[in-house]
Amino acid sequence: MNKDILICGVGGQGTVLASKIIAAAAMDEGNSVHSAETISMAQRGGSVTSHVRIGENVFSPLIPFGSADLLLAFEPAEAVRSLKYLKPEGTAVVNTSATMPVTESLRASGYDGKNMAEYLKTKCACIFVNSDEVCAPFGSNKFFNIILLGIAVGSGKLGISEETMLKQIAQRVPPRFVEVNRQAFEAGLKIGKG
Numbered sequence: 326m327n328k329d330i331l332i333c334g335v336g337g338q339g340t341v342l343a344s345k346i347i348a349a350a351a352m353d354e355g356n357s358v359h360s361a362e363t364i365s366m367a368q369r370g371g372s373v374t375s376h377v378r379i380g381e382n383v384f385s386p387l388i389p390f391g392s393a394d395l396l397l398a399f400e401p402a403e404a405v406r407s408l409k410y411l412k413p414e415g416t417a418v419v420n421t422s423a424t425m426p427v428t429e430s431l432r433a434s435g436y437d438g439k440n441m442a443e444y445l446k447t448k449c450a451c452i453f454v455n456s457d458e459v460c461a462p463f464g465s466n467k468f469f470n471i472i473l474l475g476i477a478v479g480s481g482k483l484g485i486s487e488e489t490m491l492k493q494i495a496q497r498v499p500p501r502f503v504e505v506n507r508q509a510f511e512a513g514l515k516i517g518k519g
Contacts, residue, residue, distance in 0.1 A: 326356055326484050327380030329388045330477075333407040334399025335424050336364070336371050339470030342497065343397065345377030346474060350485045350493045351379045361386035372403060379484075381427060395482050396449075397473055399442035399456075400424045408448060416482050417449050418473060421458045424464075426462020452480060459510075468509040471498075487514065 330347060334340040341362055348360045359378045364371070376388045390409045396417040398404030404419045410419060423438030445451050454476060456469040471494060477483040478490055485511075494510060495503050 326351070326354075327382065328395070328399065328484055329393045330376075330377040330379070330395045330406055330483070331388055331393040331410045332375040332377065332397045332399075333403040334373055334420075335403065336373055338373070338399040338424070339467065340373045340375055340399055343470040343474055344377050346490065346497055347377050347483070347485070347496060349497070350489045351377070352502070353489050353493065354485060357381050357383065359383050359386040372406070374403075374407060379485075394442045395477060397477060399469065399473070401438035401445070402436070404445055405441050409448055413449075416452065416480070417445060418452045418454065418471070418476050418480070418482075419445060420456045420469065421453050422458075452476060452517070459512060459516065461510070463505060463509055468506065471509040472513035473507045475510040475515075476517040477513075478510075479514035479517020480519075481517075 332344050332425045344360055348358045351358045356379045363374045368393050376386055388410050391412055393410040396407060396411045398417060398419040401419055401423055404417055415478050423436060427487050456466050459472050460466045460469050474490060478487055494506050498506050
C-alpha cells in the first residue's frame with residue numbers, strides 16, 4: 326500500500342495520537358511508515374499537523390504539496406490551511422465544528438467555520454462531520470480523534486482494516502477507556518460507510 330495522510334487540527338484535539346495509531350496500524354499490517362509532526366504552540370491552541378506516509382517508495386516523512394491521498398481535519402480553518410497538501414483526487418474528512426483560534430477570540434470576529442466548509446466543498450471531495458453532534462453520546466469531544474479514524478476506515482480511504490485499528494487503539498489508550506474508544510470508533514465506522 327502507498328498512501329499519504331495529513332492530519333491537522335489545533336493543540337489538544339488528539340491529532341498526534343491519531344497519527345500514531347495510523348502509523349502503528351499500517352506497520353502492523355506490514356507496511357513501511359514514515360511520520361512527523363509540526364507543532365506550533367500546540368498546548369495553547371496552535372496548529373498541529375501530522376504527516377503519515379505509508380509505502381516502500383517513501384524517503385521523507387513530510388508529504389509534498391499536492392500529494393496527500395487523505396486529509397483528516399479536526400478543525401475547518403486548519404483544513405483550508407492544509408488543503409495545499411491534498412492531491413486533486415484526494416479526500417478530506419472535515420470537522421465542521423470550529424475551534425476559535427486565540428487570535429480570533431481576542432478580536433471577537435464571530436468565526437464559526439461555516440465559510441471554510443463552503444470553500445472546501447468547491448475544492449475537493451469532502452466528508453463533513455460535526456464533532457459536537459457525534460461526540461454527544463460519549464460525553465466529551467475528546468473521543469473525536471477515534472471517531473475520525475473510524476470514519477476514515479469506514480469510508481475505505483485509509484486502507485487499514487478495522488481489526489488492526491481497534492488493536493492499536495486498545496494498545497494506546499488507558500485500559501479503562503478501551504471500551505468507550507471502541508464504541509467511538511464503531512460510531513465513526515458507521516458514518517464512514519454512509
